[in-house]
Amino acid sequence: xxxxxxxxPGRPIETLGQRSLMLAVHLGRVARFFGQVLRxxxxxxxxxxxxxxxxxxxxxxxxxxxxxxxxxVGAVLGLQGYYNLARFGAEGSLGAVVGLSLVRxxxxxxxxxxxxxxxxxxxxxxxxSMVTTEQLDGLRMMSIDPVDFVISPKFLAMVVVMPLLxxxxxxxxxxxxxxxxxSYLGLDGGQYITSLEGAVDFENDIAGSVLKSLVFGVLxxxxxxxxxxxxxxxxxxxxxxxxxxxxxxxxxVLLSDYAITALWGV
Amino acid sequence: xxxxxxxxxxxxxxxxxGLGALVYLTFQVGGLSYRxxxxxxxxxxxxxxxxxxxxxxxxxxxxxxxxxAGIGLEPVMMQARVELDLDPSLELPVDTWxxxxxxxxxxDQFVALDPGGEDDILSSGDTIEATESAISIExxxxxxxxxxxxxxx
Numbered sequence: 086x087x088x089x090x091x092x093x094p095g096r097p098i099e100t101l102g103q104r105s106l107m108l109a110v111h112l113g114r115v116a117r118f119f120g121q122v123l124r125x126x127x128x129x130x131x132x133x134x135x136x137x138x139x140x141x142x143x144x145x146x147x148x149x150x151x152x153x154x155x156x157x158v159g160a161v162l163g164l165q166g167y168y169n170l171a172r173f174g175a176e177g178s179l180g181a182v183v184g185l186s187l188v189r190x191x192x193x194x195x196x197x198x199x200x201x202x203x204x205x206x207x208x209x210x211x212x213x214s215m216v217t218t219e220q221l222d223g224l225r226m227m228s229i230d231p232v233d234f235v236i237s238p239k240f241l242a243m244v245v246v247m248p249l250l251x252x253x254x255x256x257x258x259x260x261x262x263x264x265x266x267x268s269y270l271g272l273d274g275g276q277y278i279t280s281l282e283g284a285v286d287f288e289n290d291i292a293g294s295v296l297k298s299l300v301f302g303v304l305x306x307x308x309x310x311x312x313x314x315x316x317x318x319x320x321x322x323x324x325x326x327x328x329x330x331x332x333x334x335x336x337x338v339l340l341s342d343y344a345i346t347a348l349w350g351v
Numbered sequence: 352x353x354x355x356x357x358x359x360x361x362x363x364x365x366x367x368x369g370l371g372a373l374v375y376l377t378f379q380v381g382g383l384s385y386r387x388x389x390x391x392x393x394x395x396x397x398x399x400x401x402x403x404x405x406x407x408x409x410x411x412x413x414x415x416x417x418x419x420a421g422i423g424l425e426p427v428m429m430q431a432r433v434e435l436d437l438d439p440s441l442e443l444p445v446d447t448w449x450x451x452x453x454x455x456x457x458x459d460q461f462v463a464l465d466p467g468g469e470d471d472i473l474s475s476g477d478t479i480e481a482t483e484s485a486i487s488i489e490x491x492x493x494x495x496x497x498x499x500x501x502x503x504x
Contacts, residue, residue, distance in 0.1 A: 140362045140366070141358050141361065145361050148365065246369075249366065252372035252373040253368065253372045255372070256372045256375065286382065286406075291381040
């Protein structure tokens with residue numbers, strides 16, 4: 086296998102074949118890495134303290150951006166929804182519009198994208214610089230598996246934290262919509278909340294929202310840890326791992342969002 | 352990274368707040384309840400249920416007392432058979448009316464019950480005899496136009 090992907094000039098079919106093979110090899114490596122992470126997660130021993138630290142880095146440090154974005158997204162939805170609904174005289178349904186769009190779509194997707202930019206990139210950079218400074222090799226010399234000791238707690242923390250951040254984002258956005266709709270535009274507060282709670286339903290909406298954020302969590306965590314773990318041990322390798330995480334992670338989130346919505350209608 | 356009690360505390364608080372938000376979304380916003388089935392189940396047959404759906408509310412004088420549990424077709428009379436799941440403490444007379452009504456501009460439909468005056472009480476599994484179907488605006492307009500054309504001739 087030609088690892089460097091050297092192009093053979095004047096042979097486009099061969100180049101295409103080579104590229105396709107590289108893609109398949111790459112996907113296979115990601116799958117093997119994912120399996121390795123799952124295996125060490127299931128097997129003892131469990132790295133509880135490192136998992137808690139991972140939750141701090143991925144979750145608690147993401148709180149400010151998640152809460153602030155939730156508030157502003159809810160406020161913008163409140164304004165846009167109000168202006169458009171007022172044309173039909175249906176301002177009373179503002180709560181339903183804000184609630185359904187946030188729970189089903191905007192909450193999980195925006196949380197995952199912000200999370201990719203804030204926490205996943207940081208995780209990838211951290212792991213990549215550990216590769217560069219040969220810390221992972223040091224662990225291997227002490228016969229400690231770096232996937233078990235470094236990767237898996239971070240991976241699990243990212244997956245666990247995502248639905249929690251999603252729920253917080255949605256709650257803050259409800260509050261932002263309430264602030265604009267009720268306090269600024271003068272809708273009735275009870276009507277906003279009744280229409281919101283009446284439109285959003287557990288099986289169709291909330292469960293789908295949690296499912297989406299879990300899937301996004303697994304995808305983003307896989308991309309971030311894999312890109313960090315397999316980065317080149319150079320300064321540009323660290324930056325490539327970080328950039329790659331943000332680009333590939335965001336694309337994965339958006340594509341899988343379409344797939345989940347099309348397949349299960351949530 | 353050393354173990355730090357403060358960091359652990361902050362993470363614990365974060366998880367609690369996040370779970371709290373999930374619980375709020377599930378039970379308050381999502382309306383999931385622990386209510387076990389086994390309430391008062393009544394059936395009603397309608398000629399036309401319009402846009403009535405499962406989980407549409409059932410009300411008495413505007414107060415919600417239950418929801419539509421199921422909708423099916425009754426094969427002999429070819430009528431819609433609606434299963435109502437109601438508050439078990441209700442004592443509805445046998446001559447209670449069930450009407451399909453519309454609320455709001457967007458036209459959400461619900462079942463309005465109008466209790467009658469008989470002494471006999473409906474028990475679980477009974478069928479409400481007196482029903483009034485959904486009013487279809489298109490049907491009314493069609494009738495009106497037809498009548499107008501007939502008068503013209």
